[in-house]
Amino acid sequence: MDAAARAVAEPTRREILRLVHDQERTVTDIADHFDVSRPAISQHLRVLSDAELVTVRIEGTRRYYQARPEGLAELTEWMQGFWGSSLSRLKIEAEREHWNQKKLSNKQRRKKDIN
Amino acid sequence: MDAAARAVAEPTRREILRLVHDQERTVTDIADHFDVSRPAISQHLRVLSDAELVTVRIEGTRRYYQARPEGLAELTEWMQGFWGSSLSRLKIEAEREHWNQKKLSNKQRRKKDIN
């Protein structure tokens, strides 16, 4: 997941993923959509490939890259654990009310509650 | 979204988010869960705060941080556009079959199909 997260952090790579999502593309094809050089794109594809976010299909001298959405599974699930849980959000709000009422006693408890 | 993506790319920051998800915590409280120094955590919290992934509640000298899942909305939606669309995946598979059959004609088309 770490590799996927770091890969997606880059705007250029997100745009690359978008380009090869619905359609497989060659490197030069992809590179023509950006201002950076082709080797730069090649390096981005390397990162995406290592993170298993794209697949390659070699045909002669050309390499057709395509998105591999399954690579985002772990990261997506992790984010669902946050964004998705609006239930626990409400629970937190409720607990905060309770919290504010017995602030002092909690402060004491916190002292020994490290870790 | 860019800020959120970069913020989440860091394993330490993901762990911080996990810690303050169900419960608000102080900086030292958070820092005690890691090997790095407190200022380091403070800087991570700065990044998370700039990305609007956490909120702060000041109380005396202490600052209680809490996760703000809404900050991941954009990024989550973007990822859903990938991982979620298994329908388009099948569509791609079908198109690839078709693709392989008229490979040569597509090559010609691709020439002028840049951009």
Added chain:
DNA sequence: TGCTTACGTTAGCAGTGGCTAACGTTATCG
């Protein structure tokens, strides 16, 4: 067989990121 096309790789550079050490600030406590 040479020439070209399509690509990967690498050195080297500038920018960025995460970290610690040291400091400054504000509230709390005695």
Added chain:
DNA sequence: CGATAACGTTAGCCACTGCTAACGTAAGCA
């Protein structure tokens, strides 16, 4: 009051990263 506790901030360091320029390689083409 002074001392302490809980922070944020910054300089400075090292590691990493994204980029270009230059190269090497393998397949297609004349």
